[in-house]
Each structure stands twice: as C-alpha cells, then as structure tokens.
Amino acid sequence: MSYNINEKGYYGEFGGAFIPEMLYPNVEELRQNYLKVMAEPLFQEEFNQLLKDYVGRPSPLYFAKRLSEKYNTKVYLKREDLNHTGAHKVNNTIGQILMAKRLGKTRIIAETGAGQHGVATATVCALMGMECIVYMGEIDIARQAPNVARMKMLGAEVRPALSGSRTLKDATNEAIRDWINNPVDTHYIIGSAIGPHPYPDMVTRFQSIISEEIKWQLKEHEGKENPDYVVACIGGGSNAAGTYYHFLDNEDVGIIAVEAAGKGIHSGESAATSALGKEGIIHGCKTLLMQTNDGQITEPYSISAGLDYPGVGPMHSHLYKSGRGEFYSATDDEAMTAGLELAQLEGIIPAIETSHALAIFSHKTFEPNDIVVISLSGRGDKDLQNYIDYFKL
Amino acid sequence: MNRINQKLKEGKKLLSIYFTAGYPNINDTITIIQNLEKSGVDMIEIGLPFSDPLADGPTIQDSSTKALQNGMTSELLFQQLKDIRKTVSIPLIIMGYFNPVMQYGVEAFCKKCQEIGIDGLILPDLPVDVYAEQYKDTFEKYGLISVFLITPQTSDERIRYIDSVSDGFIYMVSSASTTGAKSGFGNAQEDYFNRIANMKLSNPQIVGFGISNNETFMQATKQAKGAIIGSAFIKHVTANGVDTIDTFVDNIKP
Numbered sequence: 001m002s003y004n005i006n007e008k009g010y011y012g013e014f015g016g017a018f019i020p021e022m023l024y025p026n027v028e029e030l031r032q033n034y035l036k037v038m039a040e041p042l043f044q045e046e047f048n049q050l051l052k053d054y055v056g057r058p059s060p061l062y063f064a065k066r067l068s069e070k071y072n073t074k075v076y077l078k079r080e081d082l083n084h085t086g087a088h089k090v091n092n093t094i095g096q097i098l099m100a101k102r103l104g105k106t107r108i109i110a111e112t113g114a115g116q117h118g119v120a121t122a123t124v125c126a127l128m129g130m131e132c133i134v135y136m137g138e139i140d141i142a143r144q145a146p147n148v149a150r151m152k153m154l155g156a157e158v159r160p161a162l163s164g165s166r167t168l169k170d171a172t173n174e175a176i177r178d179w180i181n182n183p184v185d186t187h188y189i190i191g192s193a194i195g196p197h198p199y200p201d202m203v204t205r206f207q208s209i210i211s212e213e214i215k216w217q218l219k220e221h222e223g224k225e226n227p228d229y230v231v232a233c234i235g236g237g238s239n240a241a242g243t244y245y246h247f248l249d250n251e252d253v254g255i256i257a258v259e260a261a262g263k264g265i266h267s268g269e270s271a272a273t274s275a276l277g278k279e280g281i282i283h284g285c286k287t288l289l290m291q292t293n294d295g296q297i298t299e300p301y302s303i304s305a306g307l308d309y310p311g312v313g314p315m316h317s318h319l320y321k322s323g324r325g326e327f328y329s330a331t332d333d334e335a336m337t338a339g340l341e342l343a344q345l346e347g348i349i350p351a352i353e354t355s356h357a358l359a360i361f362s363h364k365t366f367e368p369n370d371i372v373v374i375s376l377s378g379r380g381d382k383d384l385q386n387y388i389d390y391f392k393l
Numbered sequence: 394m395n396r397i398n399q400k401l402k403e404g405k406k407l408l409s410i411y412f413t414a415g416y417p418n419i420n421d422t423i424t425i426i427q428n429l430e431k432s433g434v435d436m437i438e439i440g441l442p443f444s445d446p447l448a449d450g451p452t453i454q455d456s457s458t459k460a461l462q463n464g465m466t467s468e469l470l471f472q473q474l475k476d477i478r479k480t481v482s483i484p485l486i487i488m489g490y491f492n493p494v495m496q497y498g499v500e501a502f503c504k505k506c507q508e509i510g511i512d513g514l515i516l517p518d519l520p521v522d523v524y525a526e527q528y529k530d531t532f533e534k535y536g537l538i539s540v541f542l543i544t545p546q547t548s549d550e551r552i553r554y555i556d557s558v559s560d561g562f563i564y565m566v567s568s569a570s571t572t573g574a575k576s577g578f579g580n581a582q583e584d585y586f587n588r589i590a591n592m593k594l595s596n597p598q599i600v601g602f603g604i605s606n607n608e609t610f611m612q613a614t615k616q617a618k619g620a621i622i623g624s625a626f627i628k629h630v631t632a633n634g635v636d637t638i639d640t641f642v643d644n645i646k647p
C-alpha cells in the first residue's frame with residue numbers, strides 16, 4: 001500500500017479537484033505542468049539556490065539534549081524556525097513563485113490566517129518583483145497586526161475578507177473568488193497542503209525538503225537515515241506533509257500528527273479535525289472537515305491562528321483513516337506549557353503552532369532508545385503577545 | 394419526459410430565476426416560487442444555501458449567510474417543498490454546493506428530489522468527470538437532470554465532453570467571474586456567444602451571470618435558448634420583499 005498520491009490526484013479516497021468550472025482552466029494548467037516544471041534542471045537549480053542562499057537551508061537538525069533527558073528519549077528538532085521569515089512556509093512560497101514565473105503569471109494572490117504564509121508570499125513577491133495581494137479575514141487582521149505591517153512593508157496589498165466568519169476559511173474563499181475573476185494572469189499560492197489537486201501534492205513536494213534533509217542529517221548524527229518517529233503539528237498539514245514525505249511508505253518510521261484541541265476536543269471550541277471532522281468537500285478537496293450534520297462548514301477554534309482551519313489536507317485524512325498515522329490533539333494549555341518548556345530547556349521560543357507538536361510528550365511516552373524527530377515549524381516572535389498575555393510575563 | 398426537456402422544446406426564449414431558499418425570510422420559499430410562476434417565469438433555480446459559496450459574489454453570499462442564520466437546511470427545504478407540485482408546474486431545479494448533498498447522502502437527496510418533483514440539480518463544484526463516473530446512474534434512476542457550467546475559458550474539447558455527458562441544457566457562464574460581478578456584455582461576450590452557437594451542441598444553452606435587465610436578457614438570448622438571473626433578483630427581494638416579483642419579471646421579459 002502506498003500512502004502517497006495516485007495518478008488521479010487522490011490519497012486513498014481523499015483529494016481530487018471539486019472545483020467550479022470557472023476554476024478548471026487554472027487548475028488544469030497547473031496540473032498539466034507542475035511535475036514537468038519541477039523536474040526541469042534549471043528549475044531545480046534555481047529552487048535549491050534560493051533555498052540555500054536566501055532561506056538559509058539546510059536547516060539544522062538539532063539534538064535537544066535537555067529535552068531528551070527530561071522525557072528519557074532521543075529528541076531531534078528540525079529547525080524550520082531558523083528559515084528566513086521564521087517558518088517552513090517559505091519553502092513552499094519559493095517553489096510556487098518560481099512555478100508562477102514558469103507559467104507566465106504576473107500577479108500573485110494568497111490567503112493567510114496568522115499572517116505567516118502571507119508574509120512568506122509577500123517576501124517572495126518582493127524578491128521577484130511581482131504584484132501581491134493577500135486575503136486575510138477581517139478578524140485576523142485585527143489580531144495579527146505585526147504581520148499585516150510586515151506584508152505592507154514588503155509591498156503587498158492586504159485585502160480584508162469580510163464574508164462569513166471573517167477568518168482563514170473565508171480568506172481562502174476570497175482568494176479562490178479572486179482567481180475565478182482573474183483566470184489568465186494570476187497564480188494562487190496556497191499556503192498549506194490543501195485545496196484542489198494538484199495543490200496538496202505540489203505543496204508537499206516543495207516542503208519535502210524537510211524530510212530529505214532529515215535523512216542525511218540523521219545519518220550524520222546517528223549513522224542511520226530513519227528515525228523511529230516523526231512528529232508535526234497539523235493546521236492544513238504542510239509542515240507535517242514535508243516532514244513525513246520521505247518516510248510515508250517506510251512503516252518502520254512512526255508518523256505522529258498533533259492537532260489543536262483548543263479548549264478541549266468536545267468543548268465546542270476546537271480545531272481537532274481528525275477527531276471531529278467528517279468526510280466532505282472544502283476548498284475543492286475531498287477530505288475530513290468540521291461541519292454540521294447539514295454539511296455547513298463550522299468555525300474552528302485554537303489559540304494558534306495557524307492551526308485554526310476546519311479541514312486537513314487529504315494526505316492526512318488518508319494517514320488517519322488508514323491508521324498509518326497516530327493522531328493526537330493538544331489543548332491550548334498543553335501547547336502553551338510545552339512552548340514555555342522548550343524555551344527554558346533549550347533556549348528556543350517556538351511558534352504556538354509548533355508548541356502543539358511539542359505537547360506530544362503529555363500524550364505519548366517514548367522508549368529511551370527511540371529517535372524522535374519533531375518539526376520545529378516556526379519561531380515564536382510573532383506570538384510574543386500571546387505568550388505575554390497567557391503567562392502574564 | 395422531464396419537465397426541463399419539455400420546456401426546452403417550447404419555441405420561445407426562456408427566463409430562469411435563481412433565489413436563495415430561506416431568504417429574505419425562512420418561510421418565503423413557496424411564495425417566491427408561486428409568484429415567479431404567476432409572473433411568467435419559465436424555470437426556477439432554488440438555491441440551497443451553503444456556508445462557503447466560493448463561486449458566488451457578495452449578493453448571493455449574503456443571502457446564503459442570512460438564509461442559514463434563518464435556519465435553512467436541506468431537510469427543511471424538502472419539507473417546505475413537499476406539496477409544491479400541487480400548485481406549480483414549471484421546471485424546478487435545486488442549485489447548491491456539493492457538500493450539503495454529500496452529507497445528506499447523494500442517493501437519499503436524489504430520491505427526495507424525485508418524490509417532491511424536482512427536475513434537476515446544478516452543483517457547480519461537482520466536477521463533470523466525477524459525476525459521470527460515480528453519480529450519473531443515481532441521478533438518472535431518480536429522473537434528475539444534472540446541469541454543467543461552461544465559461545469563456547472552457548476549451549472546445551471540454552465543451553464537447555460536457556455536451557456529451559449532459560442531457561438537458563448547458564449553463565453558459567457569461568464571463569470569467571463569480572456571480573453578480575459584472576453587468577452588461579462587451580465584445581468578448583459577443584465572440585463567446587458566437588463561438589458556442591457555431592459549435593452546434595446537442596444541448597441548448599442558457600446564459601447566466603451578468604444578466605439584470607431587459608437589455609442584457611435580449612443580448613444573452615440572441616443565440617442562446619434562455620437566460621438565468623440570480624443576483625439582480627436577490628437584490629429585488631432584498632429591497633422590495635416577495636410581493637412585487639411580477640414588476641421585476643415584467644421589466645425583464647418583453
């Protein structure tokens with residue numbers, strides 16, 4: 001059994017492209033070209049060069065000694081937080097801006113929740129001199145002011161999404177509507193492993209540099225390529241998809257996902273999609289999503305804006321449903337505590353999204369000899385105000 | 394024969410009106426349908442509201458949000474429509490997004506439609522190939538016509554494919570846009586209308602998006618079989634309620 005995508009664009013029963021006909025030419029153009037373009041030597045060269053010189057890759061694989069001692073196991077942190085712009089998101093935006101250029105596009109649109117993907121998109125648009133419009137829910141604009149300012153400074157236009165619940169899912173709707181209205185010159189840079197095929201696969205491939213590096217870095221550290229576990233937090237699932245990618249079909253490597261339980265899975269304020277979701281269609285993709293019995297998509301909640309998405313990427317629905325992945329969810333409190341712990345044990349302040357992955361230790365006990373690689377997807381600078389408010393710092 | 398196919402045989406240009414069920418008020422559904430028929434409308438698209446209508450512009454988004462706040466659900470809509478065929482005889486189509494239909498159960502949904510006397514479904518985010526592979530048999534079993542969209546960007550090859558899968562009419566989206574975005578047609582639309590007319594498709598075409606008055610209705614139906622009005626009608630009931638639907642329709646149809 002393979003856990004990767006099949007030639008029709010599905011992971012098991014999940015994925016596909018459930019899009020209105022207005023989007024078909026755009027998505028089809030991408031579908032027909034993305035693998036071809038990504039395989040071009042010149043594309044590869046430019047992509048790798050930028051990842052090295054501009055993003056600062058490879059990101060270190062750091063053996064977290066004090067954290068390992070505390071939990072009596074061997075913990076490695078994959079330091080995506082050290083990337084330019086402070087998270088894994090930029091791996092994808094570099095890849096997609098190069099893709100957009102190859103396809104002759106001149107205008108870039110994106111959605112953003114916390115603003116991390118928006119900043120990463122605005123950054124690569126500045127780098128390439130492309131017009132950039134970022135859709136962001138009106139409510140998120142108010143609660144993520146520093147990232148809004150960053151995007152503006154980078155030359156992007158931030159457009160408030162005023163529809164629905166005025167958060168990430170509505171920003172995504174607005175970006176899709178923009179694309180419908182601008183089918184020829186525009187490329188939509190989706191920020192996670194979600195959306196219609198080929199997006200989940202394309203984003204996953206751009207993020208797969210994470211597990212590619214883990215393999216050779218772990219070999220240097222431990223003399224073997226494969227850890228016992230890879231752990232990542234899941235919003236839409238892009239850092240997780242990149243972290244799992246090269247281990248998907250090697251069942252000796254355990255795959256662990258941590259979702260945001262918010263105030264508790266059954267509190268009514270949660271974003272634990274695998275636990276609460278049912279199969280359905282969101283943003284052009286058949287996957288697990290949080291919805292009412294009547295099929296209306298519901299609004300998730302998490303202290304972390306980047307995990308506040310009512311669906312998960314189709315790869316993750318398949319990992320969940322097939323049992324290949326172990327799925328956990330961490331509450332706001334567990335995540336915040338894990339974030340503080342990392343700061344004080346290792347001197348690294350993680351993004352609150354990432355703190356959810358770190359909270360795995362309150363849910364699972366590892367063996368002393370287990371090698372556990374955790375995706376440290378982003379740094380906590382953007383979340384300082386949240387940490388200040390929470391811990392009364 | 395399905396009421397849609399029968400209607401398409403009539404030798405006149407057809408006016409179809411879209412409205413969002415549960416808007417402006419939860420119990421307006423029947424009144425709107427009856428008043429539309431009395432006003433001489435040829436076909437009705439009953440909008441099943443969805444939380445995330447990504448092909449729609451602000452007018453239909455807002456009506457959908459309001460309808461959901463009012464409490465509209467698939468189940469409630471079916472209840473409201475239960476006796477509709479006692480008073481209304483023109484074709485009725487349910488238009489909505491695929492997820493609510495999937496959650497109801499595609500087969501259960503189709504069965505319910507047949508019981509009520511619904512003639513077809515328009516689900517813009519159900520791709521034609523998925524329909525052909527997985528759902529066509531079910532739709533046909535319950536006598537439902539599935540209507541697919543084409544746009545100015547759709548290739549000839551794909552239009553031919555859609556034509557081959559369709560068995561009613563083709564919904565011709567007038568421009569690359571969400572609903573309600575533009576009003577009026579320019580040269581690009583003229584070219585598109587001509588291109589499609591010259592393809593001599595086996596299904597008649599009905600034009601939607603951007604039609605709001607007599608002028609745009611006439612332009613759209615110069616070659617196509619009919620035209621669909623959505624956002625402009627929603628704006629009318631927002632401003633005037635559901636009792637003056639005839640004035641709206643009189644202004645469209647000559």
Ligand SMILES: Cc1ncc(COP(=O)(O)O)c(C=O)c1O
Nearest residue numbers: 235236237238239306353377378
């Ligand atoms: C640091 C960080 N980690 C994780 C995520 C969640 O996204 P994904 O699940 O696509 O990795 C985000 C999203 O904003 C983020 O900023």
